[in-house]
Amino acid sequence: xxxxxxxxxxxxxxxxxxxxxxxxxxxxxxxxxxxxxxxxxxxxxxxxxxxxxxxxxxxxxxxxxxxxxxxxxxxxxxxxxxxxxxxxxxxxxxxxxxxxxxxxxxxxxxxxxxxxxxxxxxxxxxxxxxxxxxxxxxxxxxxxxxxxxxxxxxxxxxxxxxxxxxxxxxxxxxxxxxxxxxxxxxxxxxxxxxxxxxxx
Amino acid sequence: xxxxxxxxxxxxxxxxxxxxxxxxxxxxxxxxxxxxxxxxxxxxxxxxxxxxxxxxxxxxxxxxxxxxxxxxxxxxxxxxxxxxxxxxxxxxxxxxxxxxxxxxxxxxxxxxxxxxxxxxxxxxxxxxxxxxxxxxxxxxxxxxxxxxxxxxxxxxxxxxxxxxxxxxxxxxxxxxxxxxxxxxxxxxxxxxxxxxxxxxxxxxxxxxxxxxxxxxxxxxxxxxxxxxxxxxxxxxxxxxxxxxxxxxxxxxxxxxxxxxxxxxxxxxxxxxxxxxxxxxxxxxxxxxxxxxxxxxxxxxxxxxxxxxxxxxxxxxxxxxxxxxxxxxxxxxxxxxxxxxxxxxxxxxxxxxxxxxxxxxxxxxxxxxxxxxxxxxxxxxxxxxxxxxxxxxxxxxxxxxxxxxxxxxxxxxxxxxxxxxxxxxxxxxxxxxxxxxxxxxxxxxxxxxxxxxxxxxxxxxxxxxxxxxxxxxxxxxxxxxxxxxxxxxxxxxxxxxxxxxxxxxxxxxxxxxxxxxxxxxxxxxxxxxxxxxxxxxxxxxxxxxxxxxxxxxxxxxxxxxxxxxxxxxxxxxxxxxxxxxxxxxxxxxxxxxxxxxxxxxxxxxxxxxxxxxxxxxxxxxxxxxxxxxxxxxxx
Ligand SMILES: Cc1cc2nc3c(=O)[nH]c(=O)nc-3n(C[C@H](O)[C@H](O)[C@H](O)COP(=O)(O)O)c2cc1C
Numbered sequence: 001x002x003x004x005x006x007x008x009x010x011x012x013x014x015x016x017x018x019x020x021x022x023x024x025x026x027x028x029x030x031x032x033x034x035x036x037x038x039x040x041x042x043x044x045x046x047x048x049x050x051x052x053x054x055x056x057x058x059x060x061x062x063x064x065x066x067x068x069x070x071x072x073x074x075x076x077x078x079x080x081x082x083x084x085x086x087x088x089x090x091x092x093x094x095x096x097x098x099x100x101x102x103x104x105x106x107x108x109x110x111x112x113x114x115x116x117x118x119x120x121x122x123x124x125x126x127x128x129x130x131x132x133x134x135x136x137x138x139x140x141x142x143x144x145x146x147x148x149x150x151x152x153x154x155x156x157x158x159x160x161x162x163x164x165x166x167x168x169x170x171x172x173x174x175x176x177x178x179x180x181x182x183x184x185x186x187x188x189x190x191x192x193x194x195x196x197x198x199x200x
Numbered sequence: 201x202x203x204x205x206x207x208x209x210x211x212x213x214x215x216x217x218x219x220x221x222x223x224x225x226x227x228x229x230x231x232x233x234x235x236x237x238x239x240x241x242x243x244x245x246x247x248x249x250x251x252x253x254x255x256x257x258x259x260x261x262x263x264x265x266x267x268x269x270x271x272x273x274x275x276x277x278x279x280x281x282x283x284x285x286x287x288x289x290x291x292x293x294x295x296x297x298x299x300x301x302x303x304x305x306x307x308x309x310x311x312x313x314x315x316x317x318x319x320x321x322x323x324x325x326x327x328x329x330x331x332x333x334x335x336x337x338x339x340x341x342x343x344x345x346x347x348x349x350x351x352x353x354x355x356x357x358x359x360x361x362x363x364x365x366x367x368x369x370x371x372x373x374x375x376x377x378x379x380x381x382x383x384x385x386x387x388x389x390x391x392x393x394x395x396x397x398x399x400x401x402x403x404x405x406x407x408x409x410x411x412x413x414x415x416x417x418x419x420x421x422x423x424x425x426x427x428x429x430x431x432x433x434x435x436x437x438x439x440x441x442x443x444x445x446x447x448x449x450x451x452x453x454x455x456x457x458x459x460x461x462x463x464x465x466x467x468x469x470x471x472x473x474x475x476x477x478x479x480x481x482x483x484x485x486x487x488x489x490x491x492x493x494x495x496x497x498x499x500x501x502x503x504x505x506x507x508x509x510x511x512x513x514x515x516x517x518x519x520x521x522x523x524x525x526x527x528x529x530x531x532x533x534x535x536x537x538x539x540x541x542x543x544x545x546x547x548x549x550x551x552x553x554x555x556x557x558x559x560x561x562x563x564x565x566x567x568x569x570x571x572x573x574x575x576x577x578x579x580x581x582x583x584x585x586x587x588x589x590x591x592x593x594x595x596x597x598x599x600x601x602x603x604x605x606x607x608x609x610x611x612x613x614x615x616x617x618x619x620x621x622x623x624x625x626x627x628x629x630x631x632x633x634x635x636x637x638x639x640x641x642x643x644x645x646x647x648x649x650x651x652x653x654x655x656x657x658x659x660x661x662x663x664x665x666x667x668x669x670x671x672x673x674x675x676x677x678x679x680x681x682x683x684x685x686x687x688x689x690x691x692x693x694x695x696x697x698x699x700x701x702x703x704x705x706x707x708x709x710x711x712x713x714x715x716x717x718x719x720x721x722x723x724x725x726x727x728x729x730x731x732x733x734x735x736x737x738x739x740x741x742x743x744x745x746x747x748x749x750x751x752x753x754x755x756x757x758x759x760x761x762x763x764x765x766x767x768x769x770x771x772x773x774x775x776x777x778x779x780x781x782x783x784x785x786x787x788x789x790x791x792x793x794x795x796x797x798x799x800x801x802x803x804x805x806x807x808x809x810x811x812x813x814x815x816x817x818x819x820x821x822x823x824x825x826x827x828x829x830x831x832x833x834x
Binding site for chain 2: 013
């Protein structure tokens with residue numbers, strides 16, 4: 001699959017995880033990496049160019065930290081502007097149909113916070129539901145999200161594990177070595193699930 | 201020493217006093233200097249035509265002025281003005297000579313004398329006209345440019361005129377006159393002197409081109425300011441000596457030298473060094489003109505003097521006006537041109553002196569003629585005022601006929617459509633607003649007319665023009681001219697005349713910003729601020745900073761700077777000029793403490809403001825009681 005990574009992080013100086021993940025993804029061959037805040041620091045998104053990019057790829061990866069149970073502002077702006085009626089949805093808007101969408105997110109909350117009886121009272125997929133429905137409306141297949149919990153309070157090993165599994169996930173997807181059938185059965189997945197989902 | 205100090209005291213005191221008074225009553229500095237000359241005439245005893253030393257000294261003022269003008273010239277401009285320079289200038293000189301000479305013969309003068317008076321009348325006063333145009337900010341206007349072109353041509357025409365005098369005077373032997381006395385060439389055959397003359401011009405051009413750079417660089421490396429000044433003066437004096445030696449006009453030589461040096465990197469140093477000397481010497485020059493007004497000759501011949509002066513101005517204006525029209529210098533520009541150049545000039549004195557020496561004119565005719573030239577020069581500011589009056593009157597009359605052209609209520613006035621105003625204009629037009637545009641360059645004005653923009657040609661600083669553009673009913677005034685003092689005046693005037701109007705104005709720098717606050721502007725845009733911040737941002741990006749981080753840092757920088765500016769503005773006291781306000785001076789450089797500290801290396805404050813936001817919580821998990829309060833992220 002041809003992969004497009006749309007990365008959104010407004011405070012990269014303060015990022016401990018996402019920037020490291022992005023650095024690994026950037027250098028992958030056959031993966032188009034876009035730092036949205038770098039390309040559109042003033043939020044003036046080039047809609048034509050973004051639509052062209054979408055059409056040139058089969059899998060759209062949204063990589064972002066969860067901020068207030070949602071995407072960073074620019075990624076929302078991106079959705080509002082790029083997913084136009086007549087392009088992404090509507091009777092004649094079938095340009096994205098058949099593509100895949102994958103959210104790769106990090107959260108401050110722990111796995112136990114994201115539970116029916118946890119501090120956030122919902123599982124993380126539920127907070128990503130707007131993104132899921134957006135992709136669905138556009139005729140894309142929304143894959144279960146790739147999540148890192150407790151992103152601010154990780155020991156070094158778990159952090160490194162996640163950072164390194166991210167490019168492995170992307171290359172597996174690129175080379176069709178990823179078990180899409182298997183992942184569809186999970187609500188969400190993390191770096192510890194990767195071993196089982198990768199085929200060689 | 202005592203004598204010198206005494207003269208200097210007299211000169212400076214008279215100059216300062218008379219110029220202040222004359223400026224105050226709105227007559228400009230030229231009249232002031234001339235009046236000062238009248239005051240000190242008896243002391244210096246230079247009331248005789250062709251008085252020597254002081255006058256020659258003061259003529260350096262003209263030489264320096266032309267040198268400075270030359271420095272400012274770009275070849276493009278001369279090329280653009282070429283048809284005015286040669287066509288308008290040439291025709292003006294020829295037609296004036298013909299008209300005056302015919303009148304002279306008609307009045308019973310000999311043809312030689314008539315021709316000489318034609319020469320004298322054909323020349324206008326470069327010194328007075330340029331000084332006045334510059335003072336009024338009209339040098340770059342259409343009328344100003346045409347005047348400049350014609351003055352330049354006249355200065356060139358002096359050369360053949362000087363060469364003609366010996367021919368028409370017959371071989372009455374010349375006594376040394378001090379001016380144009382081509383001492384070096386006196387005994388040479390014609391062809392040899394022509395070659396020598398050309399060679400002299402070549403020397404000036406070549407020296408300015410090849411020698412000046414290494415010499416100036418060496419001096420600049422020495423780091424001795426005054427030596428550089430001396431060198432700059434040396435250039436001017438050297439050119440003068442060389443040109444006088446071969447009988448050319450030193451002013452013209454200096455002009456050439458200036459043109460050649462115009463694109464040297466030392467241009468601005470040269471300008472700064474020579475400017476004050478030029479000012480003072482030009483003042484001295486005007487004073488010597490004033491001093492030439494000899495009360496006795498005047499009393500004895502006052503009818504002749506008055507009649508001849510008015511006749512001279514009338515003939516010149518009558519020649520200039522149709523010619524200007526023919527060369528498409530029309531309307532306000534035409535009036536400015538015709539009246540502005542209607543006086544005789546300083547080279548007239550030179551011609552008269554030589555003619556007197558050659559026996560072509562009797563001493564009494566010479567002194568009467570000197571008075572006529574002088575008076576025509578003194579009247580120049582009045583002529584400028586007259587042209588302004590006529591323009592205003594014609595506009596008023598015109599408006600009665602064209603009621604449809606009355607700007608409607610709620611208009612936008614845009615003063616100045618140069619580099620700044622043009623962009624404002626385009627943006628307004630693109631968004632469906634048609635401003636009324638004021639500018640003093642006709643091509644610009646024509647350009648915007650194409651888009652159906654109502655435009656008024658003229659100096660935006662003129663209250664009557666602002667009024668006719670509809671100031672009284674306008675909702676918005678945008679002052680986009682590059683002359684800061686004028687911009688301040690416009691703002692102050694507009695605020696007084698229409699208290700409810702919104703005023704947006706282009707500011708030159710911080711100090712100008714405060715002045716504009718004082719004057720009553722609502723929104724002040726520092727002309728290079730945004731562009732500079734932009735450039736700095738790109739620099740940071742090029743150094744590897746993330747573009748969005750750059751954006752945040754720019755925002756905080758701008759906010760801090762603007763806040764500092766606003767804080768200072770509250771210290772501005774309407775009654776006390778900023779320069780006298782100690783609080784204001786103390787905080788003048790308040791560019792925001794935060795930025796100032798950051799500049800000195802203490803960046804934590806700046807960093808903090810930039811980085812505020814997107815802070816992840818410290819606690820590993822944020823527990824929310826299930827029952828109470830809104831959910832919070834963890
Ligand atoms: C403004 C802001 C809002 C946040 N909102 C949430 C939230 O709603 N839920 C959550 O689990 N974490 C939240 N966090 C924590 C971030 O998700 C966490 O810091 C981030 O994923 C760490 O990734 P990074 O090191 O790449 O920045 C928030 C953080 C910030 C700065």
